[in-house]
Amino acid sequence: MDDLYRENILDHYRHPRYKGELEPHTHSHREHNPVCGDEIQIDLYVNGADVVEKAAFSGHGCAISQAGASMLMERIQGMPLAEVKALGKEDILEDLGIPIGPVRLKCALLSLKVLKAGIYGLDNIEALDEDDEDW
Amino acid sequence: MDDLYRENILDHYRHPRYKGELEPHTHSHREHNPVCGDEIQIDLYVNGADVVEKAAFSGHGCAISQAGASMLMERIQGMPLAEVKALGKEDILEDLGIPIGPVRLKCALLSLKVLKAGIYGLDNIEALDEDDEDW
Amino acid sequence: MLNIEAIRQDFPILQQKTNGKPLVFLDSAASSQKPLAVIKAVDTYYREYHANVHRGIYDLSEKASAAYEQARKKIARFINAKSWRELIYTRNATESLNLVAYTWGMQHVGPGDTILVSDMEHHANLIPWQQLAKRTGAALKYIPTTTEGLIDQPAYAQLLDSTVKLVAFTLMSNVLGTITPAKAMIAQAHAVGAVAVVDGAQSVPHLPTDVQDLDCDFLAFSGHKMLGPTGIGALWGKKPLLADMEPFLTGGDMIKQVGYDRCEWNALPWKFEAGTPAIAQAIGFGYAVDYLTALGMDNVRQHEKDMVAYALEHLGRVEGLRIFGPQDPEIRGGAVSFTFGDIHPHDLASMLNYHNIAIRAGHHCAQPLHDKHGLAATARASFYIYNTLQEIDCLIEALEDARKTFEL
């Protein structure tokens, strides 16, 4: 079977964790990757202690983007906001645990971008992209 | 010594035949090759029997264009206009008697073009060029 | 008939194996692989006779110039141009189409005019016209296509009126495979006084092309899709039109005479080729055309029809697989786009890659067309002279594997 689709990923794809919308929420952000049509929304409830009390995602897309989002949701439940902000590419790739080429990388990282854009209140996730990658 | 500059060509270059302007003339035309600065004018006196009674060239340029013009003048003295019109690339190249690359070909053929443009009353020798060379 | 096994020997990349599996390359609509003759032509050029062209008075430069211009003649003959002077080198079909938009378009299109484009165009034959419309105040209208991917002929006829200045459409869709009735469409465009721009990026590599018979005004195509190097394409145009056009890019080589405040342009085709051209690539393109000519474009087309017929039949039997575009191989080329159940095309492409099968997934630079069909993306397998029917079997086998993985 394809390395890219280890049981772990397929499991998250078929049975996504924390899927849905949150009400009430403190943050909500949605982004769309026009290249593949993937769409992800992430809702957060951050409490007074700046901890992510609850997180959920919705949307649709390929196995990589959906499994990635599901894994990310698992990871950030109960996480202090400061730690969420420090999450990087590596964390997502570690969760997925597979080698990912440049095109699919966009799928894999979509949820992280939505999360960060939501927290930082940016409309355009591309901005993050660019700032990150001058080299 | 360079094949391109056989004694024959150098002789015509140093001692051009029929150099000068004609008065009276029936035809006169001048052209300039901007790429190399070569300039040639050809004056003809064509009589009632449609024969080139006299021909002369003036101008300046590289050895190939000047020798080519000189040889062409020699060739067309006393030639019926119909024969002049039939002159082609090959005739000039035969006179020069050397292999000539594409850039220098423009030098070699400048006088022929001036001659033809003069006869046909064209202002623009490029027109001849293009019509000649669809393939 | 093509001898596919012999052809395959000419393509070094097809000799590779990854994890013991041979490469099944089904993405030639995006870019074809290169035969040794082309690879070596480029290599030899750099090793033996590279020099800048046109102005050099030494052997290397003369040899390079001759080869560069020789290639132009080969390419011009390949599409049955009236003259090699009608063949302009560009980087790719995209630049060719932009050239027409920036020159003929800016000179002849204005407010109140209409530009007609089919609704299944590649972005390369769509955005330049959107931009032209924006810049000139002209209206951009779309020739609709049917669900099957055919030009809606009555709609086209109705759209054609005296305001139409330019009609642009593909001769072969890179998504649906559709071969458009170009000759008739061109005649119709001419009847209302419009100029016809044909996107030949997919058709020129795969079909015999005869611009004189088509009677189109401009034809754009790319070298890299027809065995040639990257970085080279062509625009063919009718001489009188090209002669009347202002130049596009300006600089060295495209002028006859330059002063501080005036310029005289060079003769065709050089008027449109500014600066040092893609010399090695043009030469390689010429070799690519030689290769195709030797095979015979009728044979190339026949092989493609055989491939498509087999693909439509066998892929068509795969449960859950939906193929887009015309079902008749006679009116379609070798780009077969499909979806497979609800497996995302990206996942499908990744799965197939594991089997060393290269297909494309996405909107194939035809996003509006995908939107229109309510799709974000499709998977696309496309064929060329080196593909075999067995490779389609491999594809189907791998699809069945994907079905299992995704529990379709």
Added chain:
Amino acid sequence: MLNIEAIRQDFPILQQKTNGKPLVFLDSAASSQKPLAVIKAVDTYYREYHANVHRGIYDLSEKASAAYEQARKKIARFINAKSWRELIYTRNATESLNLVAYTWGMQHVGPGDTILVSDMEHHANLIPWQQLAKRTGAALKYIPTTTEGLIDQPAYAQLLDSTVKLVAFTLMSNVLGTITPAKAMIAQAHAVGAVAVVDGAQSVPHLPTDVQDLDCDFLAFSGHKMLGPTGIGALWGKKPLLADMEPFLTGGDMIKQVGYDRCEWNALPWKFEAGTPAIAQAIGFGYAVDYLTALGMDNVRQHEKDMVAYALEHLGRVEGLRIFGPQDPEIRGGAVSFTFGDIHPHDLASMLNYHNIAIRAGHHCAQPLHDKHGLAATARASFYIYNTLQEIDCLIEALEDARKTFEL
């Protein structure tokens, strides 16, 4: 110090002999020769990993995309760009300059504005500005140069006023060799609010380049003049400027999202790269930059200074030979233009070709400059990393032979 003998071994073309004579290639200002590393990089690309870039979800395409983008980073670092996103691939320096004229120029220049260009520019850095002036109603004015070929600084200072929107000049003249005081000129341009466009076609191959130190706004250069393949060049620009610019060519790959009547452009640098790019050529360009980086651009420059010093001294002693441009090797590059008595430069080039010496003759795409000096044409010898002092001796010997033939 460069080890020229070792370098020469890397260039297959220099191993050739014609009639027993080795090639003396003195036309690198027109286009340089290619080292094996570059030739092989292109060859390997086609043999092993060609596929269209950016959108492919299979190994070949991912490998090609990575190599294509990797090369961009190498080139961007080579000129000390702040970000690889500032580096746009083009066909050549000519296209780079046209891109600026068509985009930044059309957006920011209007009637009453002034464009300043030096009077010794290559047509590539002259005609696009003439065209821009014509299209926008702006005035085009020339920064005069002295008889020796230096920028007339007081005149430049005087021309700079608040109407000046754009200043374009070469960092190294391809005719006179002049290295312009670019950094100061750029600062002066900025002081009046103008944007500074630098033509680096000659300088980037021959000098260390640091765009951050120069502080120019745009820099244009070509791969083929710096050991790279034909068909590839670059435009570097400051990110904020590039970000504000409309795209130039439109089509695939340069968009983020496309609908039937609106588009959203892609991020930098892809916004400016429409269609299938010159993939193999970009990769080869990266290898060329690796080669130069390994030699060290300071060493490259030093070798050139040595060549020029020797040429000025020894050619300068040839009776009847007149050299143009600055006499001080510190402020000039390796393009040495000259006339020899009244021998027409074309005849000279043909004579030298007989000795297997390649020089250029003509106006070197700087016709106005030649007119200004009352010349129709000059002969030009130019040097690069593979040239030796002995080759200058060969040149001089052949010139003496020409003297005899033409009875000078």
